[in-house]
Amino acid sequence: MTTDTLSGVSVTTRANVYFDGKCVSHSVSFPDGTKKSVGVILPAHLTFNTGAPEVMECVAGACEYKLAGSEQWVRSGAGEKFAVPGNSSFEIKVAEAYHYICHFG
Numbered sequence: 001m002t003t004d005t006l007s008g009v010s011v012t013t014r015a016n017v018y019f020d021g022k023c024v025s026h027s028v029s030f031p032d033g034t035k036k037s038v039g040v041i042l043p044a045h046l047t048f049n050t051g052a053p054e055v056m057e058c059v060a061g062a063c064e065y066k067l068a069g070s071e072q073w074v075r076s077g078a079g080e081k082f083a084v085p086g087n088s089s090f091e092i093k094v095a096e097a098y099h100y101i102c103h104f105g
Contacts, residue, residue, distance in 0.1 A: 002059050002079045003101055006030075006038070019046050025102070037102045045093045052104050053086040060099040066091045 012027040016037065023046065025039025041063070056065070062077040068089045076082050084090050092098075 003057060004059075006036070006101075011038075019044060022046060035104050037104075039100060039102070041092065041094045041098045041100070043094050043096065045091065047089055047091050048084075049089045050084050050086055054084045055081050055103040056084065057081045057101040057103065058098065059101060061094070061097050063098045064093045 006028060008031060010029045012029075016025045016027065016039070017023070018025075021042070022044040023039060023041045025037040028036045028038055030036075056076070058076050058078050058080050060078050062075060064073045064075050065082055066073050067084060073093070074082065
């Protein structure tokens with residue numbers, strides 16, 4: 001099931017823009033202190049580094065990802081999630097707009 005709406009949150013209106021605009025997101029804070037980001041990755045092949053563990057939830061579109069230390073590319077589409085360890089990285093290949101929620105921690 002895909003998350004369509006986040007209720008009762010604060011959204012940072014200034015966008016986080018990465019990789020020359022190929023990834024744009026907004027930070028979301030929940031009343032309990034939980035933080036997420038909501039964004040879109042446009043067609044590209046990018047590498048992201050993580051501080052905290054992350055779970056990437058696909059809201060629309062699709063991607064292929066490869067976790068650090070792995071040789072295997074895995075497809076993730078709408079309604080699917082993948083986990084990335086903290087202090088690590090992952091590569092992501094996007095052929096069409098990939099809309100996501102990044103769950104931190």
